Amino acid sequence: MTRSPVFRLAVVGALLVAGSAPALAGEVYGKVTMGGASVGAAATVAAKCGERAYAAEPTDKSGRYHLVVGESGKCSLMVTYRGASAALDMVSNEDAVQYDIDLEMKDGKLAARRK
Secondary structure, eight states: OOOOHHHHHHHHHHHHHHHTHHHHSEEEEEEEEETTEEOTTSEEEEEEETTEEEEEEEOOTTSEEEEEEOSOEEEEEEEEETTEEEEEEEEEOSSOEEOOEEEEEETTEEEEEEO
């Protein structure tokens, strides 16, 4: 069975749109600090939007992180540093958004706030 050129073009177009879907997802990036100093490569940052969780990504040597979140809306970032974790509310959308995070130890618990 031979396929018409229009059918082939439609298939190629559908594959291009499907392949570009991750590029349309929202990006979240920033720097994690504690007391104004970079945490270096000692932290991880994960995201959760509704029931969907996005795997933790490590910070680089300058404390920077980058996540791709595949949905828009209210989410939370989970920062883990030296065995302690703290959550921070955020809003994800199709455009990239920067969330610089400052950590603080309060009463033995890690707290996170957006800078």
